[in-house]
Amino acid sequence: MNAIEAGHLFKRFGTVTAVNDVSLTVREGETFGFLGPNGAGKTTTIRLLTGVLTPDAGTVHINGIDIHRHPLDAKMQMGVIPESSTVYGDLSAEQNLHLSGKMYGMPRALREERTREILSRLGLSEKRHNPVRTFSKGMKQRVSIACAIIHRPRVLFLDEPTSGLDVQSRRLVIETVRHMNEQGSTIFLTTHNIEEANTLCQTVCIINKGKIVAQDSPERLKKMFDTTQSVEVSFDRTVPRDLFAADGILRAEPCGDKWRLYTDNPDRVLKYLVGRAGRESIGITSLSTSGPSLEEAFVQLTECA
Amino acid sequence: MMEIPLFLRGILVITGKNMRLYYTKPPVLMFGLLFPLFMFFAFFVGRHLDLPSFFPGFLAMMLFFTASSVGPLITPWEKREKTYERLLSYPVTQDSIILGDVAAGAIFGIGISLLVWIASIFFIPVTVTNMGLFTLAFILGTLSCASLGVLLASPASDSPPNVMIFSNLIRFPLIFISGIFVPLAQMQGWGLTLAYCSPLTYLVDLFNAALSGSSVFSPLVDCGVLIGVSVGFILAARVIQKRNLVKGM
Numbered sequence: 001m002n003a004i005e006a007g008h009l010f011k012r013f014g015t016v017t018a019v020n021d022v023s024l025t026v027r028e029g030e031t032f033g034f035l036g037p038n039g040a041g042k043t044t045t046i047r048l049l050t051g052v053l054t055p056d057a058g059t060v061h062i063n064g065i066d067i068h069r070h071p072l073d074a075k076m077q078m079g080v081i082p083e084s085s086t087v088y089g090d091l092s093a094e095q096n097l098h099l100s101g102k103m104y105g106m107p108r109a110l111r112e113e114r115t116r117e118i119l120s121r122l123g124l125s126e127k128r129h130n131p132v133r134t135f136s137k138g139m140k141q142r143v144s145i146a147c148a149i150i151h152r153p154r155v156l157f158l159d160e161p162t163s164g165l166d167v168q169s170r171r172l173v174i175e176t177v178r179h180m181n182e183q184g185s186t187i188f189l190t191t192h193n194i195e196e197a198n199t200l201c202q203t204v205c206i207i208n209k210g211k212i213v214a215q216d217s218p219e220r221l222k223k224m225f226d227t228t229q230s231v232e233v234s235f236d237r238t239v240p241r242d243l244f245a246a247d248g249i250l251r252a253e254p255c256g257d258k259w260r261l262y263t264d265n266p267d268r269v270l271k272y273l274v275g276r277a278g279r280e281s282i283g284i285t286s287l288s289t290s291g292p293s294l295e296e297a298f299v300q301l302t303e304c305a
Numbered sequence: 306m307m308e309i310p311l312f313l314r315g316i317l318v319i320t321g322k323n324m325r326l327y328y329t330k331p332p333v334l335m336f337g338l339l340f341p342l343f344m345f346f347a348f349f350v351g352r353h354l355d356l357p358s359f360f361p362g363f364l365a366m367m368l369f370f371t372a373s374s375v376g377p378l379i380t381p382w383e384k385r386e387k388t389y390e391r392l393l394s395y396p397v398t399q400d401s402i403i404l405g406d407v408a409a410g411a412i413f414g415i416g417i418s419l420l421v422w423i424a425s426i427f428f429i430p431v432t433v434t435n436m437g438l439f440t441l442a443f444i445l446g447t448l449s450c451a452s453l454g455v456l457l458a459s460p461a462s463d464s465p466p467n468v469m470i471f472s473n474l475i476r477f478p479l480i481f482i483s484g485i486f487v488p489l490a491q492m493q494g495w496g497l498t499l500a501y502c503s504p505l506t507y508l509v510d511l512f513n514a515a516l517s518g519s520s521v522f523s524p525l526v527d528c529g530v531l532i533g534v535s536v537g538f539i540l541a542a543r544v545i546q547k548r549n550l551v552k553g554m
Binding site for chain 2: 070078089104
């Protein structure tokens with residue numbers, strides 16, 4: 001059975017069509033990445049899928065239950081981590097988890113057991129009694145995640161869960177997502193971090209201007225753009241962008257002390273770079289080629305749509 | 306169908322959450338507790354008024370302010386803190402959120418007004434002539450006032466101060482046209498017509514019937530109007546909040 005099935009979803013806000021005929025299916029146990037640039041319709045789609053917003057047209061089924069006909073039964077199946085760390089600042093971490101557990105009808109003993117277990121796993125045991133408003137952004141996000149998983153949902157929705165977090169909190173969040181997936185939960189994840197989607201997700205769906213432009217496994221999506229490869233080069237001194245205005249170089253982007261050059265002909269670019277550097281007495285400190293990346297697929301798909 | 310128990314549980318949990326989080330918020334204490342007390346002192350103390358005859362009006366005013374002060378705060382506060390979206394993603398519906406907010410306001414109104422009544426009987430010689438009507442007045446009064454509070458919070462705003470100002474703009478005029486400071490029997494012309502339009506009038510009248518045994522309208526009419534406006538306010542809040550959600554968060 002599919003964990004999530006959305007069919008022909010439409011949502012307009014005034015004259016803007018935020019979600020335009022979106023259909024997707026997420027298999028049970030899958031980690032599904034939902035990518036798109038800012039304003040593409042990711043958050044609106046997740047709000048439609050979780051029953052927070054009502055679509056103008058279309059259907060959503062969670063584990064076979066129509067969320068707009070049986071919202072309570074469908075919502076019992078899922079945990080949701082909204083875009084912002086939306087927990088009650090006046091309550092402690094422990095009280096927030098208890099409130100969440102009560103919403104899902106968990107008995108007190110089970111709530112206490114799970115609260116202890118989750119707060120310990122997320123490194124919040126010591127501050128369990130402190131008001132959440134005193135927490136850092138990363139800690140608030142951990143409480144938010146804890147609230148969403150206390151009832152061990154069969155489907156977990158995460159809207160940009162690692163956005164703006166420090167490395168330690170980010171790792172904890174990713175570990176928790178992996179752990180939940182290993183325990184059998186289906187994961188629906190929106191993220192800006194392409195690498196995160198590449199490593200976590202079995203399927204990636206890309207949305208742009210409210211429409212789905214691609215849906216496949218990360219490797220297959222990369223293969224769609226296997227004509228676009230890249231060359232990374234760094235020099236012993238700063239060079240102007242003009243240096244890369246040459247045949248075969250489709251785009252040049254600075255990456256720290258390096259340049260990444262996108263090309264459909266790496267051989268030609270390598271020869272050009274070596275020749276040009278020799279003529280102008282510029283030292284090459286590093287030079288490497290790499291295959292098509294998911295990031296490149298994302299850029300291509302969202303640019304051309 | 307497991308939806309009905311889930312629905313009722315949602316109302317209970319939301320009510321408990323509201324009681325825990327919002328009863329001690331400064332705007333609730335200010336406009337729900339201190340303000341009606343100050344109004345009482347300003348209008349009744351030191352003016353040699355017949356306090357027992359004005360007591361039903363004072364009790365109705367107390368109940369009106371307390372029960373209608375919680376509702377306007379909750380939704381704008383939750384929208385500002387961005388907890389509203391998470392709340393909607395729990396196994397609750399917008400209806401359970403509205404009814405949980407009404408229940409929290411009603412319980413606050415009953416609790417504080419009962420305390421005031423109990424404290425008052427030591428200083429003001431008031432007797433309850435009809436305990437059944439008195440209980441009904443408390444229940445229907447808190448329900449209608451709490452429903453009004455939730456309706457006042459329904460316009461799309463994530464600014465609690467704006468909503469509190471808006472709610473006070475509506476609430477303050479009502480106390481001057483509802484037979485609290487001028488007994489209903491002495492009102493004439495436009496004043497009386499306006500009084501008929503205020504739901505608070507019927508609560509004051511019901512308290513009069515319960516405490517002194519005399520009322521302008523039949524208690525049945527008072528109860529009918531209070532039930533009607535409660536249902537009307539809840540339905541209006543439901544329509545507005547659903548419309549807001551269609552427009553976005």
